[in-house]
Every structure is written in C-alpha cells, then in structure tokens.
Amino acid sequence: MDVTDSEHIVALCGSQREGSYTRQALERTLSAAASSGATTDLVDLAALDLPVFDPDRPDAGDATELRRRVREADAIVLGTPMYHGSYSSVLKTALDYCGFDEFEGTVVGLLVVSGGGFPTPALEHLRSVSRALDAWVLPRQVAIPTAHDAFEDGCLTDEALAERVDALGADLVAYAGVESYPETTTACAVPTAD
Numbered sequence: 001m002d003v004t005d006s007e008h009i010v011a012l013c014g015s016q017r018e019g020s021y022t023r024q025a026l027e028r029t030l031s032a033a034a035s036s037g038a039t040t041d042l043v044d045l046a047a048l049d050l051p052v053f054d055p056d057r058p059d060a061g062d063a064t065e066l067r068r069r070v071r072e073a074d075a076i077v078l079g080t081p082m083y084h085g086s087y088s089s090v091l092k093t094a095l096d097y098c099g100f101d102e103f104e105g106t107v108v109g110l111l112v113v114s115g116g117g118f119p120t121p122a123l124e125h126l127r128s129v130s131r132a133l134d135a136w137v138l139p140r141q142v143a144i145p146t147a148h149d150a151f152e153d154g155c156l157t158d159e160a161l162a163e164r165v166d167a168l169g170a171d172l173v174a175y176a177g178v179e180s181y182p183e184t185t186t187a188c189a190v191p192t193a194d
C-alpha cells in the first residue's frame with residue numbers, strides 16, 4: 001500500500017508508572033512509524049486528568065482533549081501493561097471516554113507488556129474491545145513478556161522483539177487510512193432464476 005500523504009499515528013499508553021516499559025515500547029513503535037514518514041503523538045494518560053468514566057459527565061477533566069487527539073489519528077496503537085490477566089484500568093477509562101467517532105474505521109495496533117510470561121489475554125481483550133468500536137485491528141500484534149528482563153537502558157534486548165515492535169510501527173503507517181470494506185462483486189451476487 002502506498003503512503004502518499006503524511007499519516008498521523010497516535011499511541012495511548014496504559015501505564016502511569018514512571019519508567020514504564022509500555023511507554024518505552026510505544027516510543028519505539030512511534031519512532032518506527034516516524035521513520036516511515038508519519039507524524040506521531042504519544043498520549044500519556046498519566047498526564048491527563050481522566051476520572052473514572054461517568055456517563056453523566058462524558059466531558060469530565062481532560063476528556064475533550066483526549067478525544068481531540070485520538071480523532072486526529074489515521075491509526076492508533078493501544079499499549080498496556082497486563083494487570084490481573086487483562087489490560088489496565090487507566091486505558092479502559094480512556095477508551096470509555098471515546099467511541100465510534102474516534103475509532104470506527106480506524107486502524108488499531110496492539111502492544112502488551114507483562115511481568116510474567118503470558119501477555120496474550122490482554123491482547124485478546126483489547127482486540128475484542130477494538131472490534132466493538134468498529135476499528136480495523138492489525139493482525140500483527142506485539143507481546144513483551146518478562147518485561148524487566150526485556151529492557152536494558154530503555155532498549156529492548158531481544159533483537160527479534162525489537163524488530164517486531166518496529167514492524168508494528170511500519171504496519172500502522174502502511175495501513176493507516178483504510179476506509180471501508182473493499183468492493184466485492186461475488187459476495188452479494190444473487191442468483192437469478194431463468
């Protein structure tokens with residue numbers, strides 16, 4: 001797929017921890033996206049005031065700023081630490097302030113970091129949530145297990161894992177702006193009785 005205009009890639013970081021591995025991995029993802037010609041924005045949810053979502057206060061705190069930044073995206077990458085077998089509550093809160101206006105038809109990439117060896121449940125949960133928002137979820141996803149062994153001085157120590165993070169960044173740019181289902185002629189063809 002050719003990239004003609006500059007695509008804009010937005011990352012949501014679901015860890016508020018100083019020195020977060022998730023944030024480090026997202027920074028690398030966005031750096032790879034920038035190398036493919038994109039502009040980028042890392043939305044650090046720790047820096048936004050986002051109270052637990054209340055449907056009676058959908059514009060609470062910095063919700064309007066969050067939605068504005070997410071709406072600017074041609075593709076979004078959701079990054080989260082694994083918390084109790086799923087993704088973090090701060091990311092859930094951010095997603096609840098958003099909806100179809102931010103996600104429908106938008107390409108989404110997924111990245112999960114875990115302390116243990118099995119980050120995949122959080123990836124599955126985020127894939128399901130993204131589908132509920134009518135996003136286009138990329139098949140290539142990134143799982144970074146045993147995080148404290150995976151990083152050294154802010155860099156991923158495993159070359160193959162680092163390449164996968166870079167590939168996610170490149171995929172986000174390559175598939176950003178996918179707009180609709182491709183036209184098909186056969187799927188909708190109704191047989192005629194002669």
Ligand SMILES: Cc1cc2nc3c(=O)[nH]c(=O)nc-3n(C[C@H](O)[C@H](O)[C@H](O)COP(=O)(O)O)c2cc1C
Nearest residue numbers: 015017020021022081082083084085114115116147
């Ligand atoms: C509340 C909490 C729950 C966690 N639950 C899990 C878990 O279920 N499985 C796991 O492998 N790691 C779990 N961890 C470890 C984190 O996934 C790990 O420390 C990760 O690196 C944190 O990401 P961060 O560095 O971006 O903050 C948990 C950590 C916290 C604070």
